[in-house]
Amino acid sequence: MTVKQNLEFPLRRNKKDLTSKEIDNKILEVLENVGLKDTLNKMPSQLSGGMRKRVSLARTIVVDPLIMLYDEPTTGLDPVTSDEISSLINDVQKKYKTSSMIITHDIECARATANRIIMLHEGEIYKEGTLESFEKSTDILIKSFFK
Known part of the structure; x- marks a missing residue:
């Protein structure tokens, strides 16, 4: 599927009241917002890793979600x-x-995006708080992540 087809799919499935022109306009708007306006007819194999992440993001935001869930958005x-x-x-x-929940091991991504952080350890919530509280923590485990 081309980038355009990838973005059309959720719109045709979830926004059945939109006309073809409205769908095309929405796709162009979203692609411009993620910096990919010139990729409409490209196939996934023609995209870099970062471009693929952006297409994935565009495919999600094209349906106007209230909540965005990101699973390791910067990995690789x-x-x-x-x-x-x-x-x-x-x-x-x-x-x-939108509200966002980001699962990441990338501390720089967490620093750039987080209002609140929840740290898990051995499958349990270890600490919850602001970025500042994590960066000022004297806890050895937390310090090992937030150097």
Whole structure:
């Protein structure tokens, strides 16, 4: 499926009242918002890892969700692209007025995007708080992550 077809699919399934023109306009708007306006007819094999992450994000926001769930959104990306994805998460949250939950081992992503952090250890909640509370913590386990 092309990028356009990937974004059309959830719209045709979940927004049946939209006309073809409205769908096309929505797709173009969302692709522009994630910085991929020139990728409509590209196949996944023609996209970089960062571009694939952006298409995945676009496919989700095209249906105007209230809550966004991200599972390791920066995994496998170089540091520059990781920073771009973190920034894009913040932009999407503001523009689309969504709430976000991000599961990540990338501390820089957490620093860039989090209002609140929950740290799990051995399958249990170990600590919950603000980024500042984690960075100021004297707990050895927390300090090992937030150097």
